[in-house]
Amino acid sequence: MKTFLQEIAEQLVKDHGNKLGDVTVIFPNRRAGLFFREYIKQQLTGPVWSPRILSFQDFIAQQSPSQIADKLFLVYRLFEVYAQVMKTTEGFDRFYYWGQMLLKDFDDLDKYLVNAENLYSNLSRQKQLDLTFDFLLPEQKEVIQRFWQGFDQSKSAQKERFEFVWDRLFKVYTQFQRSLKNDGLAYEGMQYRFVAENLDKIPFKDITGPVIFAGFNALTLTEEKIISWFITNKQARIIWDLDEYYLSDSHQEAGNFLREYRAKQVFTSSFGKEYPSMIRSGDKEVNIVGVPQHVGQAKVVGQMLGQLLREKPDLDLRKIAVVLADETLLFPVLHSLPDEVTAINVTMGFPLAYAPVNSLIEHILDLQRTIRKDPEEHILFNFKPALAIFRHPLIMPHNPTGMQRLIEDIERNNKVFLTTSDLIDEQIIRLIFQQAADDLIRYLSDILLALHQLSASEEVSVEVEYIHHYYQILNRYAALLSAVDQKTDLKSFSQLFKQLVRTERLPFTGEPLRGLQIMGVLETRNLDFEHVFVLSMNEDFFPSQGGKHSFIPYNLRKAYGLPNYDQQDAIYAYLFYRLLQRPKHIELFYNTEGNDLGGEEMSRYLQQLIHESGLPIKTHVLSNYAEVDDKIDIVIKKDALVMQSLHRYVKNDTPATKRLSPSALSTYLDCSLKFYLRYVADLYEKDDMDEDVDARSLGNVLHYAMEVLYEDYINEKGQATIDKDDVKKLRKRIEVAAVKAFRKQFAVSDDRKFYFEGKNIIAKEIVKDFIKSILDLDEQYAPFDFVGAEKKYELDLPIPAPGTQSSEPKTQNSELRTENSELRTENSELRTQNSELRTQNSELIIGLRGTIDRLDKKDGRVRLIDYKTGQDKHLFENMEELFDRKKKNKAAFQTFYYALLYQYEKQPDEVMIPAVFNKDTLFMGEDVLLQHRGTGKVENAALYLNKYTTLLKELLSEIFNPQVPFGQTDDESKCRFCAYAGICDRS
Template sequence: MKSFIEQTLDQLLEEEKFNLSQTTFVLPSKRAGSYLKEVLKQKITQTSFSPEVWSTEEFIEEISSLKSIDNLQSLFKFHNTYKELTPQKEQEDFEVFYGWAQTLIYDFNEIDRYLIDADDFFSYLSRIQDINHWALSDPQTDLIKKYLSFWNNIPLYYQHFQQQLIQENEAYQGLMYRVAANKIENYLSNSKQNYVLLGFNALNNAEQKIFQTILKKERGQIFWDSDHYFFKDHFHEASLFLREYAKNWKLYKDNNPFKHLPDNYIQPKEVDIYGIPKNIGQAKQVAKILKTIPSHKLSKTAIILNDEGLLTPLLNSLPAEIQKINITMGLPLKETPLASLFEIIFELQQLSSDQLYYKPVIEILNHPFVLHKLGENSKQLQHNIHQENLVYLTKKQILAFSNEETKRIIGPILDLHNSPLKLLQTLTGFIQNLRLKNSSDYLLETEYLYHFHQLFIKIRNLIENNSPIKTISSLHKIYKDSLETESLDFSGSPFDGLQLMGMLESRVLDYENIIITSVNEGVLPAGKSSNSFIPFDLKKEYGLPTYKEKDAIYTYHFYRLLQRAKNIHILYNTEPGSLNGGEKSRFITQLEIESPAHNQPRKQFLNPYVPARKTTLKKIEKSPEVIKKLKSLAAHGFSPSALTTYIRNPLDFYKNYVLNIRDSNEVEETVAANTLGTVVHDVLEHFYKAFEGKQILKEDLLKMKNSIEDQVKIEFQKTYKQAPIHKGKNLIIFEIAKRYIFNFLNKELKEIETNELYIKQVENKLTCSISIPELNFPIKIGGKVDRVDSLNKNLRIVDYKTGKVQSTDLNLKEWGELTKDYKYSKVFQVLCYARMIFEESYFEQAEAGIISFKNLKAGFMPFKQVKNTEINKDTLNQFETQLKSLILEIFNPEIPFEEKEV
């Protein structure tokens, strides 16, 4: 089946009077123009001058002789109009102006493109606002006066804005269309060219006037790309505009050119509709579909992306067999990695304080571009921030940890800039510093940097002279809006390989295989949202497009794609919780109901394949290198916590102690439980260390109580470094630490009223050897005992716990359970301490237990073995038997480190 462009060229080339060199082709897009040139090259057999091929925008610009300006430039020029016509005392800040000016410029565009009489239109709009806001009430409030004044001033803004632009030989799109419509007759009289208008559908009034003038003066032809199936159906929106032209254009009333429309749509087609959750699901399904298409037919295949967010996952999902792909839509700059980096910088620049929250700083240092440039310097700086626990930090602190290269690259963006121009200068300098050596090896990354550099230069040029942008927040808004329209264009052959494009890029082009993604309500069509000050009824009155006309445009594009296609795949997102997801487009429902019987679509609901995960427990065999590491640990001394880690999960023991893999240091914003425990332990060590070998008296404890706050502050500064403890949750935890110690000292005071308490040891590091005949190398256990004291001459080995411990946690029924179940870890720990104390200073009997700060009422909770709290030599022998058994298991090369089920 021939494409629309091929059919049109064949028809033209058969005409005797057709002169190719004196013809200008006008098409809706540049891409369509490129395709026309390629087809024309294949069809022309004789030497000939190439015709002009223009897109609509280029043609309008040629007629109007005005230079086109973009939305951002329009905004700044309109602000000059606003300042000139508005008394200074009534002028709003640029940020407020920016909020409504964009919408107003959009409305100016619409009014001009549809050739509306502006004076009459704005007068009508002003009267509507009078009625809507009770303007006839007496007296009017200042708010109503100001509001109505705004609507009355709009005609003045409009006229002045237009005059200013025309004087400078510039125009926004709508103004260019209005000027072109007024100049078309003069333009044609000065031109010898004939015009071929191809593939248009929804024409604004300016385009209709231009095209009708060309046709009326017999200076060209127009070819409509539609189908008889749609045109004959008076309710089908795909032909809404063509039916209007057939009815209203004088040229068509007597001679209807729509009589001979082709019947391509009813030809046999394979139509498949897939409901798939999420974008990733759609991308994977597109890849599956592509695998079914022969490689020689890929150049006749197009993927239509209605959601640009699908571009990246789709590119990552393409089958390896696809060698060539041409991407027309471009990668939006906001989707590139650099966009997130500059967003962080803008947020830092809008802080009201020079105190920087650590997370954005870490994000900057961890960003791939910065990390690639700074390497180990970035990692070292992050390590220092974590080490010092800097939740809030200043530029001075950051630079103090930095080397010269880091200062050069990071330093400028950490300065708080009050001037937008200075910030833009800093950002362009920052991009220069991020430039990668051997850029040929990093082509894509270099393109990212280049496009952002261009964007900042463009904004800087706009605001350099007499700029209304005075604040960084205003600059940030301008930057974000500019980012929405900028894209990174891909290079590729539009005539070879798989074609990937947006819906609008597909205009006039035909493909055998079509894959359309994200066919969801709210995406295709886009819905009723409209950024306009003009009410719906006023748009209807003056013939401006409403959501109905916009839906008809989407309908036309969608069905035009299907006309000549043979294999059609339509995908939509079934996920109801996602944005623009869950509800399939009305176009799919329409296909299901109205398609010809022989072209009824096949429907499928798909879910991504998720392989079943086998919960196999990991095993690590004990190699000679592992045994060597274990011997080294044993010689140094296994800690009670290491041994209880093995009891809980041997694989964790392997990771933490054999491989020495520990959690990396992170900035601790809120005091963690282990930090609180460390602080409490360190305060009590400071208080009690001076009393080793002495009796504790009442005055000693009272003196300690008076020093609680100062000492807790000191210990927090040591452990929690420079993180704040004077506000928020940290202040509460600080008070909890004070309360724990205060309550503990009160308990001690009460205890010594009737008892004698002697302190023997405080936080002493101890080790002891364990003789195991089966092992021919030294085995030790070691650790730090919180406190050893004597209460009424009864020896006690005390371990502090800031968490909650119950007395039942220290009960042991059977010795054989001690090293099998982690719930006895506290028993195991205090018995380890008792064994070490026994090695250092022999004792006949003692008690070993825990004081829990969350359960102080329970007091000292001793280890119990069938109601017996006494620890003697027999008890320790029983314990040592279990300990030896555990250590032998650890060193047994036949028993791997096996993960335990949680």
């Protein structure tokens, strides 16, 4: 089937022959002209002057005495006029966003020849309402009239301000236009209006012969007036690109504009008596394909293109179009193209806001915003934007090894603030990590130039285009600031520059007449292909939801004939059905998976096509069949590999490479699968860096603060005895100890100032309150000897090797154990030999470790103190409860564990007092001692250690028993905040 442009080319050559040079052909856009010129060449057999081929925009620009100004300049000039008229001091960065909306409204007013004074006048005038809303029914007018009468009778300050703004906007409009005219400048709508209102005065010197307007659909009033004048006065022609399917059916919104023009006398003859019927032609193949996720569509299109080109290796790529309703799919499509696609042409603009260079600049601006200085004026950089910069795809590849080492060092040492000495010696890093001060534009320019050189040297052409375009925007902005002699601070610059980038699109350069055509919806006008792939045929994207922001409300736009929602939907309907006119193969894709707000609904145009067209449409939904099974428990059997990893904690022949902590054993009691994942499979939860102390790290800060407080004081005093006077002196050192603890938590050296900001201000006060309460208890307990803080202890605990126990009855075993025990008592050498033999044959020696928060001594009694910032309880039912998976007392379990380790390294007959300093103790007056429900306060842990050791050995025997697998906990409430909940499907 011939394309629309081919038909025009054939007709022109037939009608004008060797006089083609006298003809002017005007299209809605430039792209159609490029293809049309190629079709003209194909029709010619000899040399001839080419017709004059223009876009309508270029045609108008040639007839106007003014020049189109840069968009940024226009918005700034509008800002200057607005500030003068409104007498406001609002900054340009705040004005820019809605300044664009105002400029767009002015452009619409001119293109549709609207009387701006009427539009912006006071809406309460009843006579104006009668004129303005003449399209309304009488009863509708009456309702509006009553409303505005009430408005006039009781005006509030808001209503008066509303009227003031509308009145003043007309003044802004007129002064803005006057300002531009004085400089010989204009925006597009001004040029259109000038030509439309001066048609009889403009000489049109370059128009010497026939004029053809081709492929138009939705005309602005200026376009309609100009084309009508040419048809009436210059014997011009207009050629419509249409189909009988939507033109003859009044229910099809795609034909709304064309039916309107057909009814006008000046256009009637251009429609002819018969209309082409291509959509319903019998040789058309239409497939509608639902694909999960937006990127999935790109992958499927790539596969289909590969299959098509393998089946038809001689197929001309220029006859294939991939149309993207969602422009963000451009790069997923480019990366999904098969090897058979040897050339492509991208006919669309890609939003610069989605380019990698934009995210990098945003991180850099965040870095500048968070800069601090220490007392010696050293610059400190916040870790969050710094890590984002190091990991950025434009930065990381230049030195991946160095960047990764730097990242690991920051995360391992929790460096919240970095100095230049912490960084690697790399040019781009040196350029970024400095203070921009007042020369922000020069700072960013240097970075962009360096990035441009790096990308160019590595032949990353797309990135070079991004960076170059970004650099151009920065220069335009710098030139504007220089012209108006205005400086901007970091905050206002960031706000404005983000808005500038959001409105910019990267134009791709290429050869439009070669290769696979990838384009946006608007770029498809007047172009035809044999194979069409349209992506994102969802209601959110087709019709487009963009471009609807305006200060002029819908009813006024409707009244004055300005474009509105209805017209935009009709335009997109026309573009959709026009795409279906000539192709033989049409693949329409939509996303079947939305988000929490929806988004998976297929476009209304697909629904219309399915239910109204009568075409043999095939519909497919791509998905993986997944049968929903009941959740099954995860069980990890202790095979040889698991046991090998588990035996890192066993010390029989060689020292254990690892030791079990009380936290590890507590984890096993909570969930043995969690224990396996963390302590056997080594799937450790990564610690996230944070510049604020959270509930988890608050305990670390408190522990270190107490360690520093006491040890620094004792080192200065020279002895470990603490009396009541010492406690009073310690109170004066609380602030220093707290600051030191925060320094350690965030790896801030002593020569740098630590900034207490945000939550850390509160966290420091909480830590100080804990320390004060601890010192209150110490003052009551004094005098005592401070033994140490954060003391580390180890224990090699033998347990029966699983599977080696005798099969004799328990009573017999018990008697035998008693006899052996007596025998061991009588003969030390035999005991040693038996121990060695037992170790070799029937025992595992498990390596245990623990860190006791604090130890102090008084009257021969040692207190083993555990600091807790949570809700830990002192009371426990019995020793078995400490090992109960459902109701274990974690604090009691841990302090008895410490007592066992301490007893192993110290005197076994020493009185050990396990104490827990928790919130209830420190702030509610509870006793620090653990409390056994049956025997009362635990004043000597040694009395409980035999039973505790027996239960601990049983627990360890279970852990190292190859017959007992690791499995999930039955208490799913423990999974709520578990890092491994996703693995277990319990999140």
